[in-house]
Amino acid sequence: MSDKRGKGIKEEWIRRGTAAVVLTAGLLMLLLRVYSTQENGQGTDSLFAEAPKQQQYHHEEILHERTAEPPSISLYARSALLLDADNNRILYEHNGTQVMAMASTTKIMTCILALEYGNPDDLVTVSARAAAMPKVKCYLREGEQYRLGDLLYSMMLQSHNDTAAAIAEHIGGSIEGFAELMNRKAIDLGCTDTLFITPNGLDAVKEDGSFHSTTAYDLARIAAYAIQNEDFLRIIGTRSYSFSSADGKRSFSVSNTDAFLDMMDGAIGIKTGFTGQAGYCFVGALRREEKTFISVVLACGWPPNKSYKWHDTKALMEYGVSDYAYEEIPVTDETLLITVLDGKEKNVPAVVSPEPFGLLLSGYDEVVHEREMNTVLTAPVNDGEVAGYDRYYINGTLYRVFPIYTGAAVERIDYPFCLTDVFEKLLL
Helix, strand or coil: CCCHHHHHHHHHHHHHHHHHHHHHHHHHHHHHHHHHHHHHHHHHHHHHCCCCCCEEEEEEEEEEECCCCCCCCCCCCCCCEEEECCEEEEEEEEECCCCCHHHHHHHHHHHHHHHHHCCCCEECCHHHHHHHHCCCCCCCCCEEEEEEEHHHHHHHCCCCCHHHHHHHHHHCCCCHHHHHHHHHHHHCCCCCCCEECCCCCCCEECCCCECCCCCCHHHHHHHHHHCCCCHHHHCCCCEEEEEECCCCEEEEECCCCCCHHCCCECCCCCCEEEEEEEEEEEEEEECCCEEHHHHHHEEECCCCCCCHHHHHHHHHHHHHHCCCCEECCCCEEEEEEEEEECCCCCEEEEEECCCCCEEEEECCCEEEEEEEEEEECCCCCCCCEEEEEEEECCCCEEEEEEEEEEEECEEECCHHHHHHHHHHHHHC
């Protein structure tokens, strides 16, 4: 065979091979176009194109309809609030987020920190600074020692300022160190408008002009946390208590000054307070069946109007007891299907599994369930991917959020998958 003839045969085979490759590629593209059109309804370009925007499904339904407008409660307090202690939801408020002086209601935080950081049998040594605190005081003397557990009764039942200072120095190393613990705990509890300077609630101002202060809402949150502690509840519910110094040379008897304990069935009481800046203050608690309320009144009159705080507290508590009832919110476990574009599966399950919950509701409340989720996703899709949310609003305020997750993974289609699938369909 001549070189010229051999060269011609070689070129012919190259032409035939090229044609075969082009024909195969064209057939493949045609099959992919058919496949893609059948599967996604949008042609081959969608196969590896940019993912389209996820399509959203939005739905709202009223689960509890408002049937009346809340009443206006006649109060003396400049700031007042009623809280559902089980979930920190505000049921009523008047200037509830206004920053105010708090007086001896401060001692709620002092007591709970002492219970959490100290041991009731710890011996507390009274410093000169603690002994020099102004009235109301137990008249502790410098150098004396007392059980921490005994001093807590002195502080909470009769609001002694010197015992509060002695407790703070024992737990925090100093009054200033204890104030740091108080402010750190307040932040942990979500109290963003509170500043503790003293452990007993005496009026105090920093160089920058900030002062010992809180809001009715923050103080209610602190109280709701405190009443979860059984030791705290035992102390504030005690009517009278006697104790002695560690050496037995001095003895004391203290009585509970919380009149609210005898005003209503289920009253737990908590703490009174008064300073010239704060006025009369009171934080109360009440528990009946499935209802637990926290009430706060700040700046509730000045002398001689000492009884105003009891009037306001009772009005708030009666409003809660009479107007609110516990209700279960209907939630449904569901498995929905989400369309998947360019995936090896056409759909992926979306799992909706909200946790059942209930709360106190009245005719003044509206509960709305809002569902927002993707109805179309583009592969690849991961198992457990967030596809949307179930949200529950109470009176327009977000209360609960439950994510909606994909229940499986879906891989993105590729050429081998398409080719295999198309040939299988042709052979059927």
